[in-house]
Amino acid sequence: MRSVAEQSVEELGGPISVLTRQKGDHVRLNELLEELQAASDVEQQRVLLRIYRLVFPHAFAEESVLWPVMRRVLPDGEELTLQVEQEHQEVNELVTRLERLPQGSPERAPVLDRLVEVLREDVRDEEDELFPRLQNLVSRGRLQLLGLAWEGVRRVAPTRAHPIVARRPPGNVVAALPLSLLDRLRDAVDARRYSGTGALRGVLAPISGVLTKASHAVEHLPMMRRGEDPSTRYEGRAPGFPWATAAGAAAALAAFALLRRRR
Numbered sequence: 001m002r003s004v005a006e007q008s009v010e011e012l013g014g015p016i017s018v019l020t021r022q023k024g025d026h027v028r029l030n031e032l033l034e035e036l037q038a039a040s041d042v043e044q045q046r047v048l049l050r051i052y053r054l055v056f057p058h059a060f061a062e063e064s065v066l067w068p069v070m071r072r073v074l075p076d077g078e079e080l081t082l083q084v085e086q087e088h089q090e091v092n093e094l095v096t097r098l099e100r101l102p103q104g105s106p107e108r109a110p111v112l113d114r115l116v117e118v119l120r121e122d123v124r125d126e127e128d129e130l131f132p133r134l135q136n137l138v139s140r141g142r143l144q145l146l147g148l149a150w151e152g153v154r155r156v157a158p159t160r161a162h163p164i165v166a167r168r169p170p171g172n173v174v175a176a177l178p179l180s181l182l183d184r185l186r187d188a189v190d191a192r193r194y195s196g197t198g199a200l201r202g203v204l205a206p207i208s209g210v211l212t213k214a215s216h217a218v219e220h221l222p223m224m225r226r227g228e229d230p231s232t233r234y235e236g237r238a239p240g241f242p243w244a245t246a247a248g249a250a251a252a253l254a255a256f257a258l259l260r261r262r263r
């Protein structure tokens with residue numbers, strides 16, 4: 001079995017094959033992880049946003065499209081996919097911890113180091129073990145069809161950490177639409193927040209915080225946890241919906257809009 005990392009585009013099934021698309025994302029992730037390790041405190045948050053935007057839809061589409069196929073075609077598919085689901089779960093939990101640690105906190109460094117380590121382990125498990133096994137069992141045409149399905153889901157998938165939602169269908173499929181909408185709204189707010197002035201940052205930070213907590217609260221709906229293996233269940237504190245903060249953020253946004261109109 002040759003690792004996907006050592007194979008050409010042609011060997012992987014052509015440009016639309018799921019293996020070619022996976023490898024492309026993994027190469028991009030490696031570049032971003034190197035950028036993250038060299039980033040200053042201020043740049044770190046911007047690089048992390050780009051990593052989340054790449055990693056979470058990528059993994060979400062693996063969990064909802066690829067791993068169910070692996071479980072059907074490989075005799076030990078259950079064991080193999082559970083291992084990568086546990087890695088994905090750890091990534092979701094580490095990023096959730098980062099969300100709660102303020103910039104400059106000394107507790108961030110070990111969490112970031114472990115995040116980089118688990119992301120690299122996940123890529124190695126997929127490229128060296130799972131994908132070569134899949135490649136041996138399915139046709140080139142099937143790899144291309146899987147590539148189209150995986151890409152389609154990836155484009156509309158959630159873009160942030162969701163440790164509470166199931167790592168398997170049907171829970172994760174049900175969760176996709178509401179979480180994706182909240183995440184993409186949060187991406188737009190955070191993009192302006194990290195490129196804006198001090199005043200704009202002050203207004204947008206609580207709005208981003210409300211969206212974060214709202215998405216974790218939505219994850220608790222029982223139908224979004226269906227299908228989960230007990231080993232990937234989130235044991236952390238369950239956040240409730242922050243009504244007071246939501247009201248404060250809405251008031252700040254209204255005041256900001258009013259001030260801009262008067263200028």
Ligand SMILES: [Fe+2]
Nearest residue numbers: 022058062126
């Ligand atoms: Fe992957």
Ligand SMILES: [Fe+2]
Nearest residue numbers: 059062084122
């Ligand atoms: Fe993965």
